[in-house]
Amino acid sequence: MSNQWLITIGINQYQHFQPLNYAQADAQGLWNLVVSRGSFLPDRCLLLTDTSPFIEGQSTYPSGTNLKQWLDHLCQQAIKEDDLVWFFFSGYGVKWEGQDYLMPIDGNPADVNATGISVKEIYEKLKGSKAGTVLVLLDMNHQQEYQDGSTVVGNQTVELAREMEIPTVLSCQPGQFSYEVGELQHGLFSAALLEGLRSGAGLTLANLKRYLSERVPESSQNHSRPLQEPVFVVNPPGKSHQVILPEQPVFVGSSNGEWSPVTAQLVGSGASVTSAVATSSAENPFQAALRNQQEAGATPTASTNNGQPKPVNVAGEDDDEDNGSLWQQILLWGGGLLLLLLLILTTFGRNFLFPAGEQAEGPGDSITGTVTSPDRLTALDKAKVGLRNNQANSYVEAIKQVSQIKSGDPLYREAQTAMERWSRNILDIAQGRANTGNYRGAIAAASLVPQDPQPVFTDAERLIRQWTPLAKKQQANQAVLSTAKGLIRPNSASSYIQAINMARKIPQGDPGYAQAQALINQWSQSILNLAKQRANQGNFVLAIQAANLVPADTPAYKEAQQAIAQWQNR
Template sequence: MENYRFITIGIGHYRFLPHLDGAEATFWSLQRFLRNDLGLSEKQALLFTDNTKLGQGKAIYPNRHNLLKSTSKVPNIIYFQGYGSHSNGQSYLLPIDADPQNLDNTALNLRSLLEKFEVSNNSPALLILDLISSEGSNPVSGQTLLEARQRGISLIVRFNQFQENLGELASALGDAFHYYQDALNLDLLEFFLRDRLDHREENPLIILSPNISSRQQALLPRKLNAPIPPLRIPQPRPVTLRPKPVALRSRPQPLGKPINFSFRDLPRSLKLGVIFLTIPLVLFAIALFTLRSSRKLAQSPSSPKPDQTIFEEAKIHLKRHQASDFIRAIGELRKISPQSPVYPEAQTRITFWSQTILEIAQGRAEVGNWQDAIAAAKLVPRDQSSIYAIAQQGIRDWQEKLTQLPDL
């Protein structure tokens, strides 16, 4: 807990670039969660932003000097929202004073930033980038993504072509932190983000991890609760026992003869009362038995599953978030009848999960894993025409890249 470091960077008013209106309020909300709920200190939860009007607390000016100084110590998680750039084969994150004409000396080299992370089995290594490109192209190269994976660093990258989408990732991230808290891992976070964020082609979301174990690793430390003061137990006063003479009770006398009771001995009016009280109870028991029997029949294996049950069972397939899991879940949703009230939602989910399969394929292709990218893209359903067309084009491109690989 003492060595945990979470760095949040959100930049709005650049010196040499157009201003960005992001999610400053979200940054402060995230900071309050880290400080108040998790109990991180100021040195453990650092916030770099140029907008201090919305927050109550300490923020650091996000220029290059301050950012380089803060990242000299090993971070666990870095969240950056702002401009990114790619030039001369290098990927850069732009601090508030970055000059697009002199990136080497004024920007943060992303490859150098990756070297700051220390990967271990006990602490996460996660870089989250919410970017707008300063030149309109993809600011993070596939080589940089591959290097992050080789270093054991998990990576979440969202490219925003339009400024109005900037900050959606920060908002979703804050909600995931509040919902899962110290139980959050990359598996849960990926499912949460893909469910929340728009999946338009112009705003791709890439989530990469080096291995399966890193996906199960807790991203946030356990809450730092205030120490419980020691329980003070009052010392008992000395008690002097003074026994009092107790008179022995005599043995109980036996009762008289047992009472013989017969329904026939009751008066006629009381007999009628007992009968009238008994009839409703019998009818209630019969109705209860009939209700339970009908429920058992409704739950029998031969009865068809309700559409809502199918909908919920489809989500169970998504535990590992693999392309094959999503296509299995889509197969379950196709069992829902068009007359069902959940049919429109099921069709929306099918489109959403088809897009997710495509993004999994694109993420694999970004790191040069062409074969697995092709395998995932082939799973995109044919009836999702626009997504299917993109997947087929990707398959053709990646197959061509496979043929260009040198023989080993």
């Protein structure tokens, strides 16, 4: 019995790099998508971003220490045999002395070896876990293309993925750049990835490769960016057909014609829906996941490496090997005869089997029911094809097209189902923006939800009322941070303290609080750097005065105190 795990990391507000705009949205978007579609259970999905909440007292702030601790915990304790694991990263990647590194939020390009996380280390941890299937997705922004003057970022990652046989997808070719697009509210690669997964193109690596290989270059052209082409590394090639995205919950028809999900079991999941919902919020999510696995109980199936169940071989494998060739020949000849029969029937027409009186009376009817009219099929297909950009507006346009299909049309029921799903997708986009702190963008997306179906529209109105005061607070807090930034003066430690005191006015829980804390930590480090600069110049008195200004509740405080002790002795 296998489980699905997601480790998704997205970092915007780097302490030592130019901030990114949508890396956090990339990670949050993937988390939202796989959880909302039922492929992964929430308590097996770890989200590490600038603003992700604590989990049972454990920080999910994407610092180097936290990332390594979480990865160790999952790979050594939580992930079990035959489990499926996705590792997604959106942020900076750099190269140093021939090694590729992913940079945490506190990663420093001046000290990559100490503050970065080597790709090799990550691959070794994933390889060392008991996972049956691992997929690595890297949306690496590497503005600093040449780190050691030899090769570009990504080459070593490709070699490691091939050598360690870990399927890996890189957002761009080594030597290219990974771009962000304001219209998409995502990176080009991540937007295409989410779009492909929504459309069902991610069942296997082969499916995903076909989609992204066309979509990412096309999107880069559509958005006036230089060519960006993803890289797929799958070794051995047979892994291309492994299932990497389990099916959604099975839906069955009820007596009243409505469709409802089967609540007993998620396809490809080791835990029931009801047990997942009943998990106590006070319980560590990863402990809860393991508890659900134990409580779900075993079934008489064995698991393949890709996490999909297969029947237990009761009679023994040798019997299959002995008789396999004979059965293959029987099936081959039988299939050929069936194909020949169908060809004959097709050639001589329906009259051979069905008298004229039994044939359909109208051009739109068939033996088994009503044939869908070609023009309506075109309208529905056009609506689906138009969902190209993972944008709320694209779903709005699709809904407008499908709304032309009226009651009584053979496609009406399918159209109504699609409209409800697309309305939910718009709301998912809005929720994703809110989760990243973009409340104004969330309100704008939620406002696009149509009035019909009513339940989705009601949810959108409720969320808009919830987000409106937060958007106002966010705007006010952004003004506070802008004022704080304006107080800073070069080579003035006291000006950083003034900025810190201003940023502390943003209360905990308010929009912008996490950003304020990140800036406070960054400015505290700047004070310490200024003190070190003075010490290097031999002015230990001024160095000690500056270091004493480092706030006690910031990461730089401990180092500042150690430096003061050294400087006092000198």
